[in-house]
Amino acid sequence: MACVPAFAQTEIGQLNMELSPDFAIQARKIEERIAIISIDVETDYSGPQHEGLSRLPELIEMLSALNIPLTAFVEGKLFVIRPDLCEQLISSGADVQLHCYDHSANNETPESLSLGIAAYEKFVCRLPEGYRAGNYKLSNDLFHALVANSFKWDSSLLPAIGRGGKPRLAFEDADYFLLGNCITEFPIAVWRGIPIPLNQAYRRLITQPGEALLRRLCRLPRLLVYNMHMVDLVRTQSLTSAPLPKPIKYLYQYTWRGNRRESFDSLREFIGFLHEKGYRFTTASKMYSEVRQQ
Ligand SMILES: [Zn+2]
Numbered sequence: 076m077a078c079v080p081a082f083a084q085t086e087i088g089q090l091n092m093e094l095s096p097d098f099a100i101q102a103r104k105i106e107e108r109i110a111i112i113s114i115d116v117e118t119d120y121s122g123p124q125h126e127g128l129s130r131l132p133e134l135i136e137m138l139s140a141l142n143i144p145l146t147a148f149v150e151g152k153l154f155v156i157r158p159d160l161c162e163q164l165i166s167s168g169a170d171v172q173l174h175c176y177d178h179s180a181n182n183e184t185p186e187s188l189s190l191g192i193a194a195y196e197k198f199v200c201r202l203p204e205g206y207r208a209g210n211y212k213l214s215n216d217l218f219h220a221l222v223a224n225s226f227k228w229d230s231s232l233l234p235a236i237g238r239g240g241k242p243r244l245a246f247e248d249a250d251y252f253l254l255g256n257c258i259t260e261f262p263i264a265v266w267r268g269i270p271i272p273l274n275q276a277y278r279r280l281i282t283q284p285g286e287a288l289l290r291r292l293c294r295l296p297r298l299l300v301y302n303m304h305m306v307d308l309v310r311t312q313s314l315t316s317a318p319l320p321k322p323i324k325y326l327y328q329y330t331w332r333g334n335r336r337e338s339f340d341s342l343r344e345f346i347g348f349l350h351e352k353g354y355r356f357t358t359a360s361k362m363y364s365e366v367r368q369q
Pocket residue numbers: 115117174178208209210
């Protein structure tokens with residue numbers, strides 16, 4: 076199939092304008108429950124600190140002990156300034172792919188994407204195939220830059236209410252998308268029926284009683300791309316000086332109220348819950364290989 080983004084009416088064509096005016100979106104379904112545990116590997120709260128980031132080895136160790144594969148979207152500049160962590164990810168067998176080049180820049184451009192690709196290629200010795208945009212902002216220009224750089228898949232869209240979210244994409248029967256006939260999109264998980272993100276940060280925000288209610292009221296997405304950041308797992312001093320909008324900073328502070336120091340246990344419990352619900356765990360790259368053959 077020709078890889079040419081073009082405006083087209085598809086079964087969800089009316090939603091194209093939500094994302095982009097000039098490439099088609101097609102909905103795709105899967106038959107079984109599949110979970111992809113992913114992390115955005117980046118500096119703390121888009122600032123200069125590494126306090127949370129430096130505890131990444133604890134997450135790697137925990138998931139390894141649970142035999143859960145990890146998909147890691149690494150901020151491009153970290154291949155240069157934190158080669159130790161990138162090496163640990165690769166050594167652990169994680170599916171290492173590319174995040175934006177520099178979170179503090181707020182917007183990825185085709186030029187900064189090129190910097191990220193170059194840093195990735197120099198370190199990993201191959202080109203990245205998967206991508207996640209910073210703050211879930213997959214712009215039109217960025218989409219075309221991904222196509223031009225031969226990316227195969229993306230996991231940037233958050234079909235939910237929230238920072239960078241696109242709640243109108245949260246319709247019932249799509250598990251993933253094909254963008255412009257050439258990029259496979261694995262959207263980040265939301266609770267089915269209520270466009271609330273299903274990720275580590277929002278699970279902590281709604282607290283255990285809130286989540287218990289959602290577990291009763293909502294279905295889980297068949298393809299569940301779970302996302303987190305190290306600052307969602309560990310409490311850091313970085314939050315005090317984080318370059319975040321005040322309301323966002325307040326919400327983060329709220330989630331760390333009381334004496335909580337970390338939330339690895341919450342992640343472990345959620346993984347157990349997914350096991351009970353019959354989810355099979357894989358990486359995004361393996362998922363792409365599976366759907367490509369369909
Ligand atoms: Zn990020």
